[in-house]
Amino acid sequence: MVAKLLDGKKLAMEIRTHLKQRVQELKQKGVTPKLVVILVGNDSASRIYVRNKHRAAQKIGIETKDIELPQEITENELLAYVKKYNEDDSVHGILVQLPLPAQINAEKITHAIAPAKDVDGFHPVNIGHLFMNDPHALPCTPHGIMQFFKKYNISLMGKHAVIVGRSNIVGRPMAAMMLNNDATVTITHSKTKNLSELTRQADILIAAIGQAEFIKKTDVKPGAVVIDVGMNRNDKGKLVGDVDQKEVAEVASYLTPVPGGVGPMTIAMLMEQTVKFAERGVQNVDGEVSNG
Numbered sequence: 019m020v021a022k023l024l025d026g027k028k029l030a031m032e033i034r035t036h037l038k039q040r041v042q043e044l045k046q047k048g049v050t051p052k053l054v055v056i057l058v059g060n061d062s063a064s065r066i067y068v069r070n071k072h073r074a075a076q077k078i079g080i081e082t083k084d085i086e087l088p089q090e091i092t093e094n095e096l097l098a099y100v101k102k103y104n105e106d107d108s109v110h111g112i113l114v115q116l117p118l119p120a121q122i123n124a125e126k127i128t129h130a131i132a133p134a135k136d137v138d139g140f141h142p143v144n145i146g147h148l149f150m151n152d153p154h155a156l157p158c159t160p161h162g163i164m165q166f167f168k169k170y171n172i173s174l175m176g177k178h179a180v181i182v183g184r185s186n187i188v189g190r191p192m193a194a195m196m197l198n199n200d201a202t203v204t205i206t207h208s209k210t211k212n213l214s215e216l217t218r219q220a221d222i223l224i225a226a227i228g229q230a231e232f233i234k235k236t237d238v239k240p241g242a243v244v245i246d247v248g249m250n251r252n253d254k255g256k257l258v259g260d261v262d263q264k265e266v267a268e269v270a271s272y273l274t275p276v277p278g279g280v281g282p283m284t285i286a287m288l289m290e291q292t293v294k295f296a297e298r299g300v301q302n303v304d305g306e307v308s309n310g
């Protein structure tokens with residue numbers, strides 16, 4: 019078997035084309051979606067991701083305000099920025115790029131973003147809604163992965179989904195989304211015993227471990243759908259995923275490449291959520307739906 023590659027660049031482009039149309043409709047109603055992106059410090063990868071978010075927003079017609087803050091900023095100073103944009107009615111979405119410098123408690127910051135403006139879907143209120151199968155805002159990476167299943171008609175019903183990694187931004191919300199779509203979900207992590215025994219049972223395998231090319235051919239059931247969330251540099255400086263792509267492509271039915279798989283979908287979903295929040299605002303004006 020040779021896996022079919024799930025092309026995130028192409029799918030993200032399709033989604034962005036639809037979003038452009040929705041933004042035009044909003045603008046006709048006098049509303050321009052506005053996203054505030056806060057970047058703290060000098061992390062070079064974060065800088066690239068923020069730039070890519072800015073470019074994607076510009077192409078769609080979303081207004082962005084990029085705030086760059088110094089590495090040594092205090093938690094209270096950063097909280098003051100979040101508060102300012104929480105209170106600014108012209109802003110529909112706020113995100114603080116992660117990771118944050120060590121002196122700042124990232125949870126304290128993400129929890130300070132108003133749930134109605136939490137385009138990253140990281141706030142506990144939004145995570146709670148997601149786990150209750152009543153989603154308001156969704157973390158962008160797992161939300162992007164769900165779009166692959168939709169696009170390629172990969173049903174989750176009754177399937178065994180195994181997630182390797184239990185982070186708050188991928189593993190845990192991914193589990194909730196798959197559970198909400200009738201999969202049987204197993205979450206594994208660094209303390210899981212006999213990991214390979216579990217991954218080999220997966221109809222759908224999500225690799226979000228953060229270790230270069232960790233998942234090998236022998237860890238995968240033939241015909242499985244394999245989603246590679248990893249973004250690591252190998253010893254030659256090449257960008258590689260958490261999956262040994264060359265080996266695993268021989269046994270999987272579908273596989274997301276790195277680069278060009280999950281990454282572009284993360285940004286497309288951020289755009290989608292920003293537009294959705296702006297639309298909710300319009301519905302509010304019409305007196306139909308609450309933004310909270």
Ligand SMILES: Nc1nc2c(c(=O)[nH]1)N[C@@H](CN(C=O)c1ccc(C(=O)N[C@@H](CCC(=O)O)C(=O)O)cc1)CN2
Nearest residue numbers: 067113114115116117138158277278279281282284285
């Ligand atoms: N506030 C947030 N911080 C972080 C998030 C997030 O969703 N919200 N996720 C990641 C970083 N991230 C978005 O912010 C992100 C990472 C990678 C990509 C991407 O398109 N990657 C490319 C390759 C890029 C390269 O060459 O280095 C790809 O996979 O094709 C998009 C978004 C952590 N922080």
